[in-house]
Amino acid sequence: MRTLLDLVLPNECGGCDVAGEAWCARCEGAVTRPPVSVRPRVDVGVPCWALGPYAGPFRGAVLALKERNRHDLAQPLGRATARAVSHLRMLGELDPPEFAALALVPAPSRSRAARMRGGDHVERFARVAATMLEPEPVSVPRSLRMGRGVRDSVGLGAAERQANVAGRILMVPPASTRRTFEAASRDVTVLVVDDVLTTGSTAAESVCVLHDFGVRVDGVLVVAAV
Numbered sequence: 001m002r003t004l005l006d007l008v009l010p011n012e013c014g015g016c017d018v019a020g021e022a023w024c025a026r027c028e029g030a031v032t033r034p035p036v037s038v039r040p041r042v043d044v045g046v047p048c049w050a051l052g053p054y055a056g057p058f059r060g061a062v063l064a065l066k067e068r069n070r071h072d073l074a075q076p077l078g079r080a081t082a083r084a085v086s087h088l089r090m091l092g093e094l095d096p097p098e099f100a101a102l103a104l105v106p107a108p109s110r111s112r113a114a115r116m117r118g119g120d121h122v123e124r125f126a127r128v129a130a131t132m133l134e135p136e137p138v139s140v141p142r143s144l145r146m147g148r149g150v151r152d153s154v155g156l157g158a159a160e161r162q163a164n165v166a167g168r169i170l171m172v173p174p175a176s177t178r179r180t181f182e183a184a185s186r187d188v189t190v191l192v193v194d195d196v197l198t199t200g201s202t203a204a205e206s207v208c209v210l211h212d213f214g215v216r217v218d219g220v221l222v223v224a225a226v
Contacts, residue, residue, distance in 0.1 A: 014064040014073040015057030023076050027057035031076060035084040038225040040200025042161075045207050046217050049088065050225035051080050054196055058224040062195045065121050074121070077223055078128020081193065084221060085133060094218060097136035100189045104130060105217075107194035107206050108144040108169055125223075126193050143215075144206055145172050161201035169205045171213050190217045197222040 012019050015027030035049040052058045061077055064070040085102070088094045106122040123140060130138040147168040192206050203220045210217050 013060075014070050014076075015060040017060065022070075022072055027061070028076060030057045031061075031080040032083065034087045035221065036225075038197060038222075040197055040203065040225070042200035042204045044200050044204045044220055045211075047093065047219040048197060048200070048203065048222070048225075049084065049093075049219065050197060050222050051084055052224055054224040054226045062223055065125070066117060066195065069118055071118065071121075071124065074125040074128050077125040079132055081125060081129035081221065081223070082132035085129065085191070088219075088221075094191075095189050097133075100187050101137040101139070102130075102133065103139045103141055103188050103190045104193050105141055105143050105190060105206070105210065107192055107202055108146045110146050122193060122195055129193075143172055143213075144209060145170050161199050169202070169209050171209050173213065190215055192217060192220045194220070194222045195224070197225040 011022075013021055013024040013027055015030070016024060018024050018026075031051060033052060035051055038048050038050045040048060054062075061070075061073045065073040065077065081104075085094065089096050094100075104126045106120060106126050109117075109120055109122065120142075123142065126140045130140050147170050190210070192203060192210070194203060197203060197220070203222075207217045207220065
């Protein structure tokens with residue numbers, strides 16, 4: 001019963017494990033910061049930004065969301081992602097909403113991993129961010145998927161990570177996705193969003209696939225960078 005209750009009402013902070021609340025004010029303050037520009041080892045081809053380093057509450061929240069099915073943590077990560085988008089617009093890095101709609105394209109996860117996590121965790125917090133940015137037009141198109149043969153990237157080096165995803169990120173072009181990108185291709189700001197940027201291999205392959213489909217990608221925004 002205690003375990004079941006903890007799943008429904010988590011009794012520790014997802015960012016720092018402090019007891020008594022699911023997400024503490026200290027961690028909320030820590031993730032409320034302007035995004036930083038990052039340069040991964042693999043050339044992604046577009047600007048990359050991270051909400052912060054893969055440490056502290058960023059690391060804690062990502063791991064809890066991915067590995068402990070703390071789906072409630074999609075809320076603070078989604079809020080932080082929405083704030084980052086607003087900040088990038090304020091700096092002129094992205095077009096303001098009056099000039100361009102926004103598409104947050106989740107970087108793909110392995111199908112088996114997503115099933116074990118009860119769904120795609122990146123899409124989960126991207127949809128929260130989209131809600132936070134309303135009433136402007138924001139879409140979260142499920143445009144990318146992992147093909148067969150991709151293994152867990154933990155412990156792989158940069159070259160191994162590139163080989164692991166090369167040619168294995170595929171476009172999923174349902175009618176709704178085509179309408180999103182074709183009807184207003186010049187008026188949509190496209191951001192690939194992900195949880196962690198390590199070497200940049202997944203981001204680079206995702207951007208390449210979208211470009212091959214004719215989609216102009218404006219940048220990559222991640223929760224944390226290693």
